Amino acid sequence: EPEVTQTPSHQVTQMGQEVILRCVPISNHLYFYWYRQILGQKVEFLVSFYNNEISEKSEIFDDQFSVERPDGSNFTLKIRSTKLEDSAMYFCASSGVSHERETQYFGPGTRLLVL
Amino acid sequence: GEDVEQSLFLSVREGDSSVINCTYTDSSSTYLYWYKQEPGAGLQLLTYIFSNMDMKQDQRLTVLLNKKDKHLSLRIADTQTGDSAIYFCAEYETGRRALTFGSGTRLQVQP
Numbered sequence: 001e002p003e004v005t006q007t008p009s010h011q012v013t014q015m016g017q018e019v020i021l022r023c024v025p026i027s028n029h030l031y032f033y034w035y036r037q038i039l040g041q042k043v044e045f046l047v048s049f050y051n052n053e054i055s056e057k058s059e060i061f062d063d064q065f066s067v068e069r070p071d072g073s074n075f076t077l078k079i080r081s082t083k084l085e086d087s088a089m090y091f092c093a094s095s096g097v098s099h100e101r102e103t104q105y106f107g108p109g110t111r112l113l114v115l
Numbered sequence: 116g117e118d119v120e121q122s123l124f125l126s127v128r129e130g131d132s133s134v135i136n137c138t139y140t141d142s143s144s145t146y147l148y149w150y151k152q153e154p155g156a157g158l159q160l161l162t163y164i165f166s167n168m169d170m171k172q173d174q175r176l177t178v179l180l181n182k183k184d185k186h187l188s189l190r191i192a193d194t195q196t197g198d199s200a201i202y203f204c205a206e207y208e209t210g211r212r213a214l215t216f217g218s219g220t221r222l223q224v225q226p
Binding site for chain 1: 211
């Protein structure tokens, strides 16, 4: 069964460093998403992406964040200058077309720790 | 903004039924979802229900939707120890193409 994959599974970085989180969505999906889950808190929407541009973004998704689909398979989230409060689990998701376009399938997540 | 609420914890005995409840605020939600998260793992889609349905059954899972009260429930029949996990309710915000999640219900299944 097709699935969303994410790399790395864990990332430790120093405050102020840039990180890039990578995702490979399900191959025939057209909509891509990033969510995050700070430890002990709810899963929060960050951004949605369609047709090579951002469709929607939340108030969390400020200028420090960017997304990109650099090729036909990868979808990345970049945090330019990490802060301690960026420590969280980051989930990528994708959804398909027609009646399935609202149903989002999630990857296993990348746990980011900023020191 | 939209909000989704769940109780935090549920403990049942193996073989019993589990019922996890959820309330939501967005009356325009088109789809409502249940996801399962096992320790250290991602969010596994369990089932979903379209807002014009009252009930959906999928093997051991039954979803009930009361649109008037904005109440959603997930019933797991014959609960097994492997069902121990956190269960998230989520509503789909049509305008934002985003899911709003509840805080999750931790289901503990006692042997």
